[in-house]
Amino acid sequence: MADYTFFTNPMSRGQIARWALHEVGADYEQRLVDWRDKPAALLEANPMGKLPTLIHHADDGDRIVTEAAAICLYLAEMHPEAGLLPNDAETANYYRWTLFAAGPIDQVIAARALKFEPSPEQQAMVGFGSIERVIHTLDAFLDGRTWVCGDRFTMADVYFGSSLDWGLTFGVLPPDEPLVAYAERCQARPAYRAAKAIDGKLIEDMKKPS
Numbered sequence: 001m002a003d004y005t006f007f008t009n010p011m012s013r014g015q016i017a018r019w020a021l022h023e024v025g026a027d028y029e030q031r032l033v034d035w036r037d038k039p040a041a042l043l044e045a046n047p048m049g050k051l052p053t054l055i056h057h058a059d060d061g062d063r064i065v066t067e068a069a070a071i072c073l074y075l076a077e078m079h080p081e082a083g084l085l086p087n088d089a090e091t092a093n094y095y096r097w098t099l100f101a102a103g104p105i106d107q108v109i110a111a112r113a114l115k116f117e118p119s120p121e122q123q124a125m126v127g128f129g130s131i132e133r134v135i136h137t138l139d140a141f142l143d144g145r146t147w148v149c150g151d152r153f154t155m156a157d158v159y160f161g162s163s164l165d166w167g168l169t170f171g172v173l174p175p176d177e178p179l180v181a182y183a184e185r186c187q188a189r190p191a192y193r194a195a196k197a198i199d200g201k202l203i204e205d206m207k208k209p210s
Contacts, residue, residue, distance in 0.1 A: 004028040005055040007042045009035065010202035016068040016162040017052035018199060022191035023158055024079035032202070069102040069159050076155035086156070090149035094156045097141070097148045101163040104128035105138075109163070112172045135174060138164070142178035146185070153189070161186035 006021065006028045008014030021028050033042060038049045045064045046053040054071050056063040056078065065074045076084045086094035107128045111117070123129050148156040165183050167173035186192055 001057055002027045002029040003057055005031060005057070007031045007033055007039075007045070007051055007053040007055075009033050009051050010199040010206070012051040013068040013162075014052040015195065015199050016159060017054060017071045018195040019162065019192050020072040020075045020155065020158045022195045023084060023155070023189070024075045024082040026075060026079065067102075068162075069098055072155050072159045073098065084153070084155040084158075086149055086154055090152070090154065093149050094154055098156045098159050101160040104134050105160075105163045105167065108134045109167045109170075109172045113170070135176070138173075139176050139178050142182050145178075145182075157186060 004021070004026055006014075006017065008018065008030055009032065018030075031039070031042070033039065033051055042053055043049055045055055046066050048066070050066060052066075052068055052071060054065045054074075056065065056074075065071050076082065104127055107126065108131050111126075111128070112131060118126050118130065128134050147153050148160050161183065164173065164179055165186060168175060168179060168183055173179060
């Protein structure tokens with residue numbers, strides 16, 4: 001049995017978790033999920049039926065991890081040999097920007113896709129405030145910066161980078177130079193390319209007439 005069972009669909013946030021799995025060199029078995037027919041094993045592990053869902057077959061029993069950001073952080077902890085954990089000086093940025101991506105960036109992408117622009121009165125109620133504020137924050141943070149934690153790639157870059165990659169690909173985030181340059185550095189990672197090749201082939205196969 002593989003160390004991990006990975007429930008995913010290539011057209012989901014499972015792409016983020018697959019990149020993380022490849023970055024740490026994890027031994028995993030994928031279970032492809034049809035949106036219209038979710039398997040009982042997935043629903044037992046995650047009643048929400050959301051993807052990705054990861055089951056770690058640890059020595060002390062199965063551990064279930066859901067939410068793409070949590071999966072990324074968990075894998076970095078379980079595989080310290082991959083060198084993707086922060087040192088003390090990097091920890092603040094590591095957690096701050098991973099969770100910024102899971103909160104404001106994710107919400108901004110969804111808001112723009114759904115054509116929702118909060119009014120000035122509503123901005124205090126939404127986690128991202130305003131779309132313009134989030135974009136300005138990203139530009140300011142990434143200007144002159146190589147990775148989230150400075151000069152060294154960490155697991156924070158997998159989740160944060162995936163969020164920017166997604167937003168830029170679908171035209172939700174503007175192609176500002178700091179954002180594009182950072183996304184291109186992420187896309188050059190061998191693990192990114194390997195994971196995307198797998199999901200890209202799965203998407204091609206799904207589009208073929210049966």
